[in-house]
Amino acid sequence: MPVNDYKYLKEKILGLTGVDLNAYKEAQMKRRIDQLITKKGIKEYSAYIDLLKKDRDAMEEFLNHFTINVSNFYRNPEQWEFMDKEVIPTLIKRFGKSLKIWSAACSTGDEPYSLVMALSKHLPLNMIRIYATDIDKTILYKAKRGIYVEKSLEDMPKEFKTKYFTKIEGKELDAVAKEKGNEDLKTLRTAWKINDEIKNRVTFKQANLLEPKDYPKDYQMIVCRNVLIYFTEEAKDEVFRRFHDVLVHEGMLFIGSTEQITGYKDMNYARKNSFFYERID
């Protein structure tokens, strides 16, 4: 696919979907999109755009492909240990028991549900509320559905699996897999459904991190992991500045294990460790 045409593709995608591909690292994103288009036997971006205009399934496939939804419960367990031992007790001491926490780019829900479970060690469940957002509607459907493969639960403390999940298999799983939107469950022999007592603590909403109007206000912790790695440096900086404005004084920002905020001092964050930052002004 010619490099120059990528500009054309970006403009058309912005018009059709509202997604600004300029904010994502170009080489990586172009490679992913080209792979998808080539697999479909299409040679020109213009032909692909025509397809997206008339075929809703193709549009959904595109959105799913570009969003990269990999997630799992307690991803990078050492970070969650720090969350349990240090961050949650500090937040409760500073802000009390009704904490406002936002899981931004929550994918299949593993992250916001992990937050509820981590908080449940410190607070009664009925006091816990998590706001969870993602740009991808299909993935939000899966998050609300709350059914996971065994592998997604591997890093999570064992006690949570017994306490907060129910195993589904056989006819029950077959029946669920037959419902529209659940095709991904068809090949599974067993799956794990998160219990309502955890599920009901999370409110999911579609929101775009590149849209200033999609940002909420006055949060005490933001968890945003493994999404900004796909953004350009400029887009990333912009998001970190907006997060700063969302956080209250001494609110915390939790990022992924391979990420960092380069100009954090200029943005008025203090670095607590390599993945926790705090608003200082």
Ligand SMILES: C[S@@+](CC[C@H](N)C(=O)[O-])C[C@H]1O[C@@H](n2cnc3c(N)ncnc32)[C@H](O)[C@@H]1O
């Ligand atoms: C790799 S997943 C990360 C999930 C989870 N935070 C974790 O660390 O396991 C990245 C998520 O970012 C979402 N995403 C990508 N671009 C976004 C945007 N502009 N606004 C909001 N979410 C976005 C994708 O849909 C995807 O679900």
